[in-house]
Amino acid sequence: MERTIAAVLVVMVFLSAVAVIYVKDLNRRMVTDNQDADDKWQQLELKHSQLLLERAALTSPVEVQNIAQAQLGMHQPGPTEIKIVYVQEDQAN
């Protein structure tokens, strides 16, 4: 009886040792995956901030005014050049 218990315990010790190794390995893989995902997040974040800045630069009023005036020959409408047009709601929709 005692022998059986001892045998079972030995097997269990062995299994738990293997499990420890397995979990450790799994942990390492997941840390690596996490790191990869982090790197990817960082790259995307960098790209995002760069695109934001680019959009901000392109849509900045200074830029828009430059293009409108220099390239398209537009100018700020004076008070006499502005006409208010009221659109009825059913027409607008």
Next chain:
Amino acid sequence: MSRKTKQTRRPKNRRGAQEVEFSSTVWRFRVVKIFILIGFLVVIGRLAQLGIGQATFLQKQSDARSIRVIKTPAVRGMITDRNNQPLAVSTVVMSAWSNPKVFHATRNTQKKLIKLLDISQKTLDRRVIHAPQNRQFAWLKRSLPPDVAYDIKALHIPGVFFQREYHRFYPQGPITAQLVGITNIDQQGQEGLELAYNKWLSGVPGKQRVIKDRRGDVIMPLEEIEKPEQGQPLSLSIDYRIQYLSFQALQQAVKKYQAASGSIVVLNPKTGEVLAMASFPSYNPNNRVGRHDGRYRNRAVTDVFEPGSTMKVFSLMAGLESGKFTPETKIDTNPGRMKLDGHTILDEHVNHGVITFSEVLQKSSNVGVAKVILKLSEGKLMQTLGRFGFGARTQSNFPGEASGFMSPKSHWGDFELATLGFGYAITTTPLQLAHAYGVIANHGKDIPVTMLKRGNEVEGFQTVDRRLADQMIHMLESVVEPGGTGWRAAIPGYKVAGKTATAQIAGNGGYLRHSYNSSFVGFVPSENARLVVSVVLNKPKSKAYFGGLIAAPVFAQVARGALRILNIPPEGSHEVK
């Protein structure tokens, strides 16, 4: 026998010798075995001692040399205007550093390195090559664009490392410079709203445990101890289109009238939101060079000045509140001058004669205001000014905001009181003025100002009687009508209410000649105001310096543009033209 004995003895002797030989070999062998065994035992004992007895200590020592906790930076939140236009954005940069002890590069590689880093050979020599013996850290250059860092990495120079950092960019540059403020190289807010909301914006860096090699490179991440708490985005009340418009108009005016500086505030009186706040001269927050001078101040909030005639509105408001005056009350300003306590009060060399209470404001008569003030009960004027927020900071939360000065003394001489009535002996900021006019524009309801976008409308506080505020609105309309001092602020299609001011600047030993603060504060459309604009031009050197001449047109320019941007239709006709 003896032979036999001899014979037997000899072999016996030989065997004995053999036995002796054998036994000595065995003995030696045993000794060697014992030594080996002892050797093994010593090794095993030592192993056990190290592995069991000192395991914890040694493990600690090993970890101390290889396991490091590093900070993972949190991204600083973006600052945007009310329409999500970015005003301050953090982006990733690489900072290069070196361990001079490990650094090794040929002359040729060094040349490539300094070219990429954009530093001189001298700097490299000083920081790295001839660095003090014990130094193990030296910045090479901070805030490099990631692609440059990539090129440097490709050189594979031992002892050159990179740290990932963030750098703050301000896409609107000088237009929002003083308002948004700046951070230092470590991403901590130093000025402006970057400073005011630093905690909200910056977040909390995370912690990560990693294994590093001898040279300091991360070999393997072990675990994330704390996730970084990313910074929160901040949505301002500013509309960058109006901000641009204001800045541009201000810049033009400051240059045209050779003013020392100028500031402008655009406020929504219904919500208390600041739509634009600009100061000129300005600076480029992305490339700060030169002295840290007045250009860095957000003058609309930090600079106080004696407002002059724009204050008459509140003096006359006190008059209306006293019940002793109505807009039609006649006031005799003859002969356009008045002596008080040995000082003379003048109406700019014009005698307005007998005019109504309303015309006192329209013509900006000093004598008229003085006469009204002197009929008020003691303390009435101060009490009214206090209710409009003068002498106390607004709730803008802007760092370095000035409260302005209002003398706390209880008894005032007649002359002092009169001068207070037309805006001297009191200082205020352009923002305070805009806020105070906002109270009138909002029919007497005080809404606290904010620089952050408000989701819902704020419950205001009825500071002034609605009927009196409406009377004042009509009086202010007359200032901008033909015959008023502020007619240049008129905008076709809209009713404008406002007041001009040209206040002398005090210097050492009295008020300076030809040194003025010229301003205009007004709101539009007057009966249902959506915008309050306050314009201040400091020390214009041009021949034209009157507020009505130089500040009122700036008001008109900004307000007209802002009305168009906000899609506020002209009053009156609703026909299609």
